[in-house]
Amino acid sequence: MILLGKSVLGMAGVVLAGAGILCSEGLVHVKVVERKPPGLHISVIAPAMLAPIAVHFAPQRDLAQAAREIQPYVPAIRAALDSLRDTEDVVFVDVKEPYERVRVSKLGGAIVVDVDHIGETVHVSAPVRAISSTIEQLAAASSNSL
């Protein structure tokens, strides 16, 4: 009985540690709510650490093309992400129209995009560190494909 208890405790510890490692880079949150019928409602919360790992599993041809397209902008993106890490929370862009509002902001180490349209709302939040890791993966893929 004691052995079983220790085993369960050990497994719970492993699961907790794994979850802790997975969530160490924060979480990516994508939420889409459609107001019109059929009223699509999608909410995905995934560990941000999976994003750069997912790049490894992307089809090589598509990855190479994406990497080539992003290559000229990598230095600027890298500089932007570096300075974003040091920037305090701020709303970078806020566009208001009669039937739509778009906000791009930095909130607690994540880039947040909110689109509030008359027919739907979209919320995307991704940690700066995860975006940075993914961009580095893409840049590496580009240099490998050359």
Add this chain to the structure above:
Amino acid sequence: MRETMRRRTQIATVLCLLVAGSMAVVGPAIAASAEKYLHVNVEDPTRGESVNVNVTLSMAERILPAINNHNLHNGKILIHNAEMNGVDIRALLDAVRTAPDNEFVTVKDKDSDVRVAKASGNIIVHVIDRKNKEQKVDVTVPLKVVDALFNTVKNDELDIVAALRALSDAGDVLLVTVQDSSQKVRVWVDSQNTQD
């Protein structure tokens, strides 16, 4: 004697708490004031539209040198058809810098009023365009920013990064306002991360 010591200790403790408290209140304000923001605000009440942009100057300073595209290279922009042939812009700037505060150019006709002046270390341009929806344009640029902009080796390029650095040191300033019958545009620099 012991009573006096105790009293002094109490006063010292209260003083320490006061200093710590005031540092806690003032400290973040000092830290926050170090970062300068470039704000752009476009309001169109007739259409119910508005655009707000807030960017830290330090971020722009870091990103611009990384963009090498078209006429922008290493934070400097190349101006090909600047029509500056025959005009020594640096000598012109030097003359403006050393001149006392004054109104340099005043043009008035039935369609527009244009005024260019120097006041309190700033170059000020006022334009009223009557033909174009009564459009009013006010531009105020600190001379130090203009100097930094033109402080380049080549005559046909502007150092945007140096100008941003100078702008960062120039304090809070309202750079541009454009107003016509429907829209209002404002560009300014301050230490607030919001436009409130």
